[in-house]
Amino acid sequence: MAAGGSKAQGSGGGWFVAATIGLALCIAGTEYERYTALWVFETRSVAELASIVLFIAAVLAVLVNRTLRRKERFYRNKPFLAVFAAVQTAGLAGRCAQAMGIAFSEPISIAVSVAMHCASILFVVYAEFFLDVGVRKAVSAFAFGIAGAGVLQILVLAFEWQVAVGALVLFVPGSVGLLMWSDAQYLDGMREVEREDIAAEVRDSEGFARDFPFWEYCISIALLEVLLIALHSTVMVTQDSGDASFVIQVTSGIGTLIAGAVFYALVRYLQETEFLELLRILVLPLVLVGLYVSALFGASGVPLYLVPLAVAYSILLLFVWTVPRNYRKGNTPFVFTCIAYFSYRAGWALGVYGIMILPDRFGDLLGTAIVLVVFSVLLISSAVRLLQFRRNSARRIDKAKEAAELQANTDIAFAEACARVSRRYQLTPREGEVLVLLARGRNARHIAEALVISDGTARTHIMHIYQKMELNSQQVLMDIVDAELREVMREVQ
Template identity: 80%
Template sequence: MAEKSKERIADGRWLVAATVGLTLCVAGTEYERYTALWVFETRSVAELASIVVYFAAVLAVLVRRTLKSKSRLYRCKPLLVGLAVVQTAGLAGRCMQAAGVSLGEPFSVIVSVSMHCASILFVLYAEFFLDVGVRKAVSSFAFAIAGAGVLQILVLGFDWTVSIALLFLFVPISIGLLIWSDSRYGPGAREVEREDIAAEVRDSESFARDYPFWEYCTSIALLEVLLIALHSTVMVTQDSGGASFTIQVTSGIGTLVAGAIFYALLRYLQETEFLELLRILVLPLVLVALYISALFGASGVPLYLVPLAVAYSILLLFVWTVPRNYRKGNAPFVFTCIAYFSYRAGWALGIFGIMILPNRYGELLETGIILAAFSVLLVSSAIRLLKYRRNSARRLDEAREVAELQANTDIAFSEACARVAKRFQLTSREGEVLVLLARGRNARHIAESLVISDGTARTHIMHIYQKMEISSQQVLMDIVDDELRAVMGERDGATSFPISSDRR
């Protein structure tokens, strides 16, 4: 007993460690949230292009290796160590820039690209959690998002040098926890999770059919453009002082709120309902944030940063969760890579269209881009809502037809069993046993259903076989099937009938 208890505790430790590691990973992917530590200049076209090409190249290599070898990339320790080294070097370069050291444009581009290695680590964490049931995966994500928000706030309580030192530890510790979690994720726990994933795959078939993957990727990219439009207002007010402090605290609170909302909703909703609710919620959140930013300008930054942080978290949750519903070829990791690239491509497109082009061609272009992105999202959401209602009505009609057919079949089946029992002069108790035998049940199940002993159930079965002059359950089922055909034929003249799946 004690050993089993220790085993359960050990089985739970891998999930706790992975959740903590994911928390540090999420914090590491968004160092720019720590606005009180440094001020960033507007990015250049070369920098954006380099980051997009970097993501496209790395994710393409990961996808190619996954499809070719079917191996789990999160187990490749050289890859993980390489990400940690490059990320740390990029963060060191950023610190030099914050200290006033001019690195020149080529090195600045290299620094920016290097700091995105934690994003690749996030994708690898997503691959790890693809081997975990969806509810545990989303719960861990909710805790990780909330934890990242808490870290944003807590880091402000330290001296600048201490805070920077802590940031350096995020990704290395996150990688160490990923390796440790994988080593502790034993065969027993994996087998349990496989059963949950198998059920999840069956449930997600209709989801993948109704919601094209490209549509979700496009929505993620366009929503990111709108979020960058809001973020651009924040970046103008950064001063590494009081304003940045307020931004960081408010953003951390918003992220913490998002994690709490995710976890609360997941407890009361099914996975598809959960995602659909968040998908519907994200546009109103962006609209509220846009309205507040337009109404109050820079003075309203703390007000709209909370819905902005929640919307960011929802997008990241889509990247984390939606690819699980597209397991074509048993390679959902491929869809994870594509979804995350859409997320980052939207980020780059937003910075280019909202923060770079308007400086050259006027602010009207920024307004046009925002209106175009919002219009496309609004129209696509309306079309999606209409399709969803149409599909829901169709499924409801199909379910009603199946239920009616099942009810009619069950009634006819009961009548067929009654006729067989009467023909062979079975007792009332033997008639009850006959129904269960005709449904393919064994003696133990019959005993549990009728609340009798196994011996009594076997005695009833023996008497039934003797009276019907048969020697096997299959022959009994065939006799009931013939009688059921006769009953159905009398009812509607059918020559065949659907046999309830419960009978076999």
């Protein structure tokens, strides 16, 4: 038995490590545009932006529909994963061709951009896989995954351009392969253990879901992404596929690595609700610092505001990864994951359109106005949410006190009711103690353990009580005590 347990434990460690490495590759695959030392990206067109958003929306809608109808697990659908990996790799190949100077027509260029976003769908599928494990293990995997993506972002600079691109091409296929292997190693016995943790997690998340409406989190994610695009647009103008891009990539990787380390440290010492609320409070000041530094130093201060930018990006992804776990209506948190991720991408599209495209047509003042409006909305909503959170916390404390007082009064009344029944039927002190436990529905074995007596002695006391009260069942005894309890409560009132 010990050997079997060791084997299961080892397998559990193996699947977790493999899935975490796969997640790191997946996150790196969704953020190719951070690898700015390899190529420079031009501002997207409205048609390209709309095509990407429609593609992501359509795929997520299919996932949601099939999840609700068939309860399908997409991380087990190998053809689905293989097709998305192949399409995404083809898109990356097209992007490499563009970087080498090969010109494509506008429809093909749009198709290349759309194909590269298949990695985004893979991130959602990884989130689905980790919905089957406890929240702390899932957050730990994300922390290591985001840190690993940062390390990859730095390491890729150590190689020649051709070698680096070859490594990037392997990210998503490697991620898919590791996900398949992890699922095969994730045994049914491990799932049963995780279900116990998830059941407790569901109970704990009920209060969170009441206090924090899901739509509010989605809007916050979208608006924060708009602000991050404003910062990202400042970085883009400094890209040169040379030294400046090299500094950008290293700094961004360091910021992502820092974010992973912070997440792992915090989740070890905080409750899940505290952890999420702390990050929610921190993300807006991080964005404000980045905006201030970018306005103060401009292109010369890119390394200074790229770190808060990378941390804020990581926090938003963590919200998508974690928050839907608290909304399990109909036992379909994956549906909420899809909606949260679409909010993240919708914010990205709004940011690119409002910060990068519209100002080119109507002036930079429009982009500044959009940033101010979005920041003001987030600041006001955060202040209102903080007040509501404190008010709800105070109400919960008052309710807990009232419940404790009511329980104490009920216990006193119950003890008095049992004492009256004991006196009425002339029970001995020990029989009175047994009566209290019988009235609470306890059996002979429990009574023996509670009073530290043998089973035979407990049964003898029970028999004497039944004889003196002229009863033949425990239910009748409980009814007598309940009637006496109601009388005591009426006297108290």
